[in-house]
Amino acid sequence: xxxxxxxxxxxxxxxxxxxxxxxxxxxxxxxxxxxxxxxxxxxxxxxxxxxxxxxxxxxxxxxxxxxxxxxxxxxxxxxxxxxxxxxxxxxxxxxxxxxxxxxxxxxxxxxxxxxxxxxxxxxxxxxxxxxxxxxxxxxxxxxxxxxxxxxxxxxxxxxxxxxxxxxxxxxxxxxxxxxxxxxxxxxxxxxxxxxxxxxxxxxxxxxxxxxxxxxxxxxxxxxxxxxxxxxxxxxxxxxxxxxxxxxxxxxxxxxxxxxxxxxxxxxxxxxxxxxxxx
Amino acid sequence: xxxxxxxxxxxxxxxxxxxxxxxxxxxxxxxxxxxxxxxxxxxxxxxxxxxxxxxxxxxxxxxxxxxxxxxxxxxxxxxxxxxxxxxxxxxxxxxxxxxxxxxxxxxxxxxxxxxxxxxxxxxxxxxxxxxxxxxxxxxxxxxxxxxxxxxxxxxxxxxxxxxxxxxxxxxxxxxxxxxxxxxxxxxxxxxxxxxxxxxxxxxxxxxxxxxxxxxxxxxxxxxxxxxxxxxxxxxxxxxxxxxxxx
Numbered sequence: 001x002x003x004x005x006x007x008x009x010x011x012x013x014x015x016x017x018x019x020x021x022x023x024x025x026x027x028x029x030x031x032x033x034x035x036x037x038x039x040x041x042x043x044x045x046x047x048x049x050x051x052x053x054x055x056x057x058x059x060x061x062x063x064x065x066x067x068x069x070x071x072x073x074x075x076x077x078x079x080x081x082x083x084x085x086x087x088x089x090x091x092x093x094x095x096x097x098x099x100x101x102x103x104x105x106x107x108x109x110x111x112x113x114x115x116x117x118x119x120x121x122x123x124x125x126x127x128x129x130x131x132x133x134x135x136x137x138x139x140x141x142x143x144x145x146x147x148x149x150x151x152x153x154x155x156x157x158x159x160x161x162x163x164x165x166x167x168x169x170x171x172x173x174x175x176x177x178x179x180x181x182x183x184x185x186x187x188x189x190x191x192x193x194x195x196x197x198x199x200x201x202x203x204x205x206x207x208x209x210x211x212x213x214x215x216x217x218x219x220x221x222x223x224x225x226x227x228x229x230x231x232x233x234x235x236x237x238x239x240x241x242x243x244x245x246x247x248x249x250x251x252x253x254x255x256x257x258x259x260x261x262x263x264x265x266x267x268x269x270x271x272x273x274x275x276x277x278x
Numbered sequence: 279x280x281x282x283x284x285x286x287x288x289x290x291x292x293x294x295x296x297x298x299x300x301x302x303x304x305x306x307x308x309x310x311x312x313x314x315x316x317x318x319x320x321x322x323x324x325x326x327x328x329x330x331x332x333x334x335x336x337x338x339x340x341x342x343x344x345x346x347x348x349x350x351x352x353x354x355x356x357x358x359x360x361x362x363x364x365x366x367x368x369x370x371x372x373x374x375x376x377x378x379x380x381x382x383x384x385x386x387x388x389x390x391x392x393x394x395x396x397x398x399x400x401x402x403x404x405x406x407x408x409x410x411x412x413x414x415x416x417x418x419x420x421x422x423x424x425x426x427x428x429x430x431x432x433x434x435x436x437x438x439x440x441x442x443x444x445x446x447x448x449x450x451x452x453x454x455x456x457x458x459x460x461x462x463x464x465x466x467x468x469x470x471x472x473x474x475x476x477x478x479x480x481x482x483x484x485x486x487x488x489x490x491x492x493x494x495x496x497x498x499x500x501x502x503x504x505x506x507x508x509x510x511x512x513x514x515x516x517x518x519x520x521x522x523x524x
Contacts, residue, residue, distance in 0.1 A: 042359060042360075042406060043407055044359060044362060044407050044408065055310075055312070059357070061358065082358075086368075087400070087402055088313070088327070088355075088403075089312065091313075095353055136358065136364055138357065142310070142327060143310045
């Protein structure tokens with residue numbers, strides 16, 4: 001009976017729950033799903049992390065290479081993020097070239113990176129206008145069930161914290177790089193932005209950490225990125241409107257989540273013999 | 279690397295295994311909520327994910343539909359961070375396409391496709407970490423995902439590799455042995471009937487060696503089959519008890 005109702009009138013079905021201030025999966029409106037984080041489980045990557053937020057699962061693997069920095073920014077290294085949604089992750093994703101969702105997510109992460117919200121890109125530079133690291137950060141979604149951006153940002157930050165690269169220095173006289181494979185280093189100063197996604201319904205109801213189903217039914221979505229207590233990025237791609245009071249409420253909620261996520265990342269990425277450099 | 283280094287004087291392999299020893303296999307089933315069936319499999323350092331969707335109606339062009347059996351669609355893909363060097367294209371290159379075709383052919387021999395005419399079964403495999411025997415791990419993982427999805431099979435399919443170093447056959451070859459210039463024989467079998475569904479050999483060796491290398495590979499397949507069978511049984515028993523409890 002319940003499943004018939006759900007199939008025929010998904011929105012009505014959902015609204016009966018919302019009216020009772022609860023959700024089909026048993027969560028209250030502003031409750032987040034359980035998160036798990038595992039860092040360093042992919043041996044072939046230079047840094048890696050696996051994040052699960054409810055059913056949404058993301059693997060982030062980082063591969064580092066040495067290149068000459070871009071000509072217009074000779075003092076900066078590069079981080080190239082790429083969010084992939086293979087058809088394995090959901091029956092709604094068609095195989096073929098990257099779809100809208102994947103491209104939008106990649107662009108979102110790229111924006112965080114280019115605005116130095118994730119880390120200061122200058123720390124990736126080894127020798128001004130000669131050599132710098134380029135970090136290819138591939139975010140692979142293996143199960144898509146809403147709030148993709150939250151999980152992506154979390155996985156990226158954890159993988160960057162887990163990064164371990166050979167120490168490389170530049171020799172002025174010889175004009176070449178010297179490295180010792182034995183010595184490993186990580187990067188200091190990786191910031192801890194945390195993205196929290198909320199879905200909005202027309203009657204002013206807000207829910208935290210929507211599942212895929214909820215995202216489809218909702219009238220709009222907003223992603224707030226915070227670092228500590230300050231907002232670093234806001235993303236609200238159209239949909240229904242919000243008032244100031246609602247925005248304040250969401251800020252409070254994201255602050256709560258930020259604290260929890262930062263704690264989780266710190267626990268999972270406690271340094272294991274790798275000393276971060278300045 | 280010469281054969282001498284691949285097999286020490288004591289008869290041990292580069293990772294310390296005996297010639298007839300498999301790598302450790304770990305597997306868990308039903309790990310995703312979205313897919314109809316899913317599995318995660320580790321064979322030593324090779325880590326593979328598999329997801330199965332279907333049987334469902336044909337997606338995309340309807341011309342792919344077969345009037346008397348199900349159409350099997352496989353997609354093999356390797357994560358960009360799965361190898362020593364970063365892979366530029368995770369899927370769609372010639373090697374991945376070839377791998378997808380091999381998987382499709384392997385599984386159309388095992389799945390009872392005649393039960394689902396005009397429908398489609400999708401099998402997606404993703405290599406997260408590659409350390410030799412990618413095809414093998416993919417076949418084994420995809421088979422477990424098919425079992426988890428409840429797709430009717432004629433028989434389970436298991437796959438294993440074998441090689442020959444210093445006239446000694448090695449089972450379940452890893453990346454170093456594979457790239458070290460030794461031949462690699464890949465075999466997939468239906469363990470109950472013992473039929474071979476897929477076989478490929480890279481590099482040459484004398485035909486006299488073939489039977490012993492093939493025997494080693496088939497023995498490996500059967501051993502892997504036994505391990506996977508246990509895991510399968512464990513998973514299904516757990517499922518059964520949880521169903522009865524509810």
